[in-house]
Amino acid sequence: MNRLFWRFAALVMLAITLATCVIYFTFSRLFGDPLGEIARRQAAGQIFLLEQYIDRAPADEWLPRLNKVREVSEATLELKPLRATLAALPDSKRAQLLQGSVVIDVSGKSFYRRVDTTGARYIGSDDDVIHAQHLPIDIGQALGMEAIRFGVIALFLLVPIGWWSRRHWRGLMALSRMADDFGQGNLAARATVRPASSIAPLAGRINDMAERIALLMEARKNLLHSVSHELRTPIARLEFGLELLRERHAADDPALQKRVAAMEVDVDELKTLVNELLDLTQLDHAQAMARQPFALAPLLQACAPPAQPPSQLHFSASIAADLGELQGDARLLARTVDNLLGNAAKYAASRIALSAARSGGAVHITVEDDGPGIPAESRERVFEPFYRLAREQDYAASGYGLGLAIAAKAVLLHGGAIAIDDSPLGGARFTITL
Secondary structure, eight states: OOHHHHHHHHHHHHHHHHHHHHHHHHHHHHHOOHHHHHHHHHTHHHHHHIIIIITTSOGGGHHHHHHHHHHHOSSEEEEEEHHHHHHHSOHHHHHHHHTTOOEEETTTTEEEEESOSSSOSSTTGGGEEEEEESOOOOHHHHHHHHHHHHHHHHHHHHHHHHHHHHHHHHHHHHHHHHHHHHHTTOTTOOOOOOTTSTTHHHHHHHHHHHHHHHHHHHHHHHHHHHHHHHHHHHHHHHHHHHHHHHHHTSTTOHHHHHHHHHHHHHHHHHHHHHHHHHHHHHHHHOSSOOOEEEEHHHHHHTOOOOOOOTTTOEEEEEEOTTOOEEEEOHHHHHHHHHHHHHHHHHHOSSEEEEEEEEETTEEEEEEEESSSOOOGGGTTGGGSTTOOOSSHHHHHTOOOSOHHHHHHHHHHHTTOEEEEEEOTTSSEEEEEEO
């Protein structure tokens, strides 16, 4: 059963219970205790004997008739002093007894009533009370009947609620599945619900929204892909022109050689940006990738940060030997780890560490450094394309804000997750969980 039904069921049962309690206390205040009335009806035979047989006897025959009833009745009839009886009764029932009414004791399965209020039966009869015990009072039966009534009402309420909530829950689950598929990159996912469903208008609006998002995403991908491809041609022309310029005109001119070298650096940066844009676009288009088994430990052992002067950075690697094999794209995963190591090399002061270990059914790959770290409020956004922190180290480190975006998408395609926290070294720690 669905959670929606159980919540409705709990609410309905609570409402019926509260209503029963309110009805009971209301009736008690207005008409007396309902349980007392039930007990009075069950003891009606003994009350009838008292009022219609014993009380109708002349004064000199009242006690003999009482004794006759004692002989044939299963109930026990005793005479008790009025004062002792009043002391045993609660305040709410004392007034009734003094007025000569029958006072029911539900828990004791008995009732009390004064012999009379004038002493007409016998001398001192106005100070005596008839105490009838062992009466056929069974409140459990009455409560059982009330419980059955309660159950029948609850059943007739919950059956239509269950039928309605089941249809409603199916629609909500369809929306949930569509949202999960859409969030995982399946832009063609749409919610399918019956037109008569109560959430059909909502599902229609969500489908329309998904259609517009899919069109926008597709247009963005096509634009990036087209622009990136088109930029390769002028970049190649620039590279060819710079090579000709170096060979024909810059051979004997040191100043021109310096300018040509600077221009080549700019062209290389532009080519790197275009290549990263193409890689990001390909990962955006990838719904799945070809998976092949590969050994994880050798792949990680071959990864290293970009070459730095030996005195500047110290790189250490701790790769467990029991990592086993992984199903996926070895080149893409190596590119991911290299991107993280390259990012660490830009910001580290002196140390970079790569480690990998297996824990249960998961492999954890960690890259950390002793740089300035990443503020907690920016740790989600650094995986967005072109996002860069507004600090001096980020501008000095250059880059385009695409390396971490490519790494995050590659890890997602492998069915894993990537997270950022603080490193014991003092900087940032990136943890890939596969």
